[in-house]
């Protein structure tokens with residue numbers, strides 16, 4: 147039996163929403179093929195939901211970001227609500243901070259003093275949208291306003307008249323009007339059309355000078371398909387559709403704010419209101435970053451530019467004092483990070499193919515498993531993509547070493563190396579940085595205990611039979627190795643084998659040049675050699691770096707022998723003078 151108290155957790159307290167009856171829905175077959183008209187409500191809806199509303203400098207910083215990102219319509223506040231909101235609108239106008247192609251918008255209730263104050267705030271604006279709202283749902287009508295349908299309609303009509311009349315007194319501004327039947331989604335659809343039509347009949351829009359009808363999911367109450375049905379229905383039944391911009395304003399109470407807005411656009415909406423990264427009342431407004439990037443990821447210009455996502459995040463965080471979740475779609479710190487081995491492996495392989503494809507065709511379509519878009523588009527780097535912890539695999543570890551240190555481990559060495567990193571991650575129960583991975587690599591393969599180093603070597607090349615004589619230093623003692631074979635390594639391995647009296651077979655070998663250190667363009671680059679030996683049937687891998695590739699190869703062989711635990715001094719036949 148559950149030990150969790152049941153008393154208050156009672157689903158019978160709630161009622162299911164009623165879907166609207168619509169037999170001719172067309173929106174499910176539509177696709178979004180162009181960006182909607184965007185309007186940011188960060189400075190109003192976002193601001194009114196903050197623990198501490200933004201101060202003027204924060205508002206200005208966010209306004210500048212919104213302009214830079216590309217918004218052409220920005221709701222800058224509720225100027226009748228507070229002095230800071232009023233003053234901010236004045237500052238924008240008086241200091242000429244509004245670019246010519248940007249229209250500011252202000253929100254007001256349908257109350258004369260508030261409308262009057264809003265127009266005062268907007269005095270001198272070149273163009274502006276006055277956004278009037280009143281609530282229309284049954285709960286609001288019956289419980290909050292305690293008014294009938296007709297009385298609520300009268301509030302809207304009266305508000306629309308005041309807006310029209312005040313606008314006539316300030317002809318220097320190019321006015322646009324917007325009406326929101328607030329709590330639209332919980333309003334009877336026939337009544338929503340009736341009240342919008344009443345407002346439209348006062349504002350008398352034309353196709354050249356449209357009115358914005360904004361249909362908010364003030365509190366998200368249903369699955370997004372129901373919202374789409376509502377939007378399609380309104381579009382079919384509202385008067386003067388050709389003179390109306392249908393705008394959507396969704397909230398995220400059920401976690402579907404973006405989905406509802408997307409389906410609403412498929413259902414015929416023209417315009418979207420929302421905030422950057424979704425700040426707003428309760429669970430927030432619909433997140434314009436996510437919706438715009440969803441459009442972008444379909445190969446469509448979203449008309450907003452998020453290529454400097456870090457600026458968007460830091461500005462929004464500074465202004466709202468709310469942290470962006472690390473898993474936030476497109477923006478979160480971890481959304482392009484892969485910790486798990488199979489994801490890393492797939493990303494690694496796909497990115498290698500993408501790089502080749504892109505070298506031939508820079509416009510090639512992005513097809514990388516687990517990465518819906520290229521992180522570079524948002525100013526992120528591949529370094530942030532593959533991160534190592536105990537869930538990671540060899541591909542990810544190899545990727546990090548190659549990206550950060552130029553070490554291109556052959557596959558057989560990746561297999562050998564991965565458990566060392568895994569062990570470290572498990573012991574420390576944490577992410578493993580690329581510097582730590584490089585240290586583990588160095589300690590494991592480049593610097594085994596009982597280090598033995600090549601002092602010098604002499605090679606006598608003969609057809610099919612090379613002779614290699616080398617002096618190695620072990621424990622401050624010089625040891626001579628003399629062997630013959632097909633090639634340098636074969637000769638060296640056979641000499642070593644004779645010295646330690648153990649069968650050694652060279653299983654694998656790879657080498658490559660390492661990239662020059664940063665800022666050291668003229669320096670000769672080091673080479674790295676990787677070997678895998680079988681010593682009495684047991685396999686040992688090792689590597690070595692040197693400016694001389696033969697030296698690197700011989701040293702790698704020595705390192706592998708040292709890793710097997712052999713003490714070369716015990717086997718030396720000729721001990722030369724101590725060094």
Ligand SMILES: CC(=O)SCCNC(=O)CCNC(=O)[C@H](O)C(C)(C)COP(=O)(O)OP(=O)(O)OC[C@H]1O[C@@H](n2cnc3c(N)ncnc32)[C@H](O)[C@@H]1OP(=O)(O)O
Nearest residue numbers: 194224226227228255256257279280281290291301328364
């Ligand atoms: C869903 C949304 O986001 S809507 C936007 C909400 N935003 C805000 O509320 C932030 C800004 N608002 C405010 O700061 C304040 O509400 C103010 C300053 C504008 C007004 O404050 P107050 O006059 O003290 O009124 P308060 O908001 O408490 O009360 C609302 C009154 O206005 C009426 N009212 C509320 N909304 C509207 C409206 N859209 N149109 C007409 N009347 C309205 C209410 O019925 C209530 O009337 P009552 O006093 O007769 O009961």
Ligand SMILES: CC(C)C(=O)C(=O)O
Nearest residue numbers: 279326328329362364
């Ligand atoms: C004022 C309106 C549009 C609003 O913010 C809402 O309904 O959520």
Ligand SMILES: [Mg+2]
Nearest residue numbers: 191364395427
């Ligand atoms: Mg809202």
